[in-house]
Amino acid sequence: MEIKTGEYRIWSEESTIHFEGTMRLSGMEAYEPILKLMDEVLDQSPDQINLNLLELEFLNSSGINLLARFVIKVRKLGSTKISVKGSKRIPWQSKSLPNLNRLHPDLTLSVV
């Protein structure tokens, strides 16, 4: 599964979802196809889902809403673990990703 535009690319490999580029879409409606891709991975009931954000340079607050919504869904499901990998090179990740841990304390967050 892959979504690719001139600005960003999202694709899944087994239970890892990779994000790269700049995602500044105009609200949740615009993010729906991406959430659908993420849900399709979750629907396969993997033991663990990994979000790889190492190459996601920019994300707007609607995109943060997307990540939060997915993480809360995983938390409520209870049967799948989730890990999020980010990069210290990309300032928004150090600043905003810890919020995902506050929403889901069992989430494994690594910003390296």
Added chain:
Amino acid sequence: MQEVIGNPEVVEHKQIPTFRLQLFEGPLELAWKHCDITADFLGKLHAVWSGQADTDANEIRHNVSYIINEMLENAVKFSCSPCVELDTGLGHKKFLLRIVNAITRDSAMQFQELLNKMEKGDPSSLLIERLEFNAADPNLTGSGLGLLTLMSDYSVEFFWKFAETDDSEFINLEAHASLPLE
């Protein structure tokens, strides 16, 4: 109508203006693209002007880009004026931003209600609360999420001025923001 909300100190210090830009109205899809391009450009420009070394310059570029994009997206979404005006400047260890546009009186009233709630609460708790609300109801989006991320994750301070215009239906909104650069 309330005339000001927020921290007046945001506009009290001397701003060193470095840039002025006017974005003219157009289709939302194009205007949205303008936000991204403008944010990207001004992020790079202020990183260079800051005269900081690589790591700090990268931080400034990304943080300035984030705040401009969020503030412009808000302005573009609600603006009723033919253009959105943007001033930026570097203060002492601060990036300063002023955005001016006109919005409807109804939008202004709703926005004031939201801002007053944010002023009274802890931004970090309000952010988590908002993310939980939005997840519980997929029809809910936004509602100040961008401003809350700026206040909670970037320690941005705001000052908002609301002024009557010649047309009683519209209110002139002046948004001032101060982003710490360390």
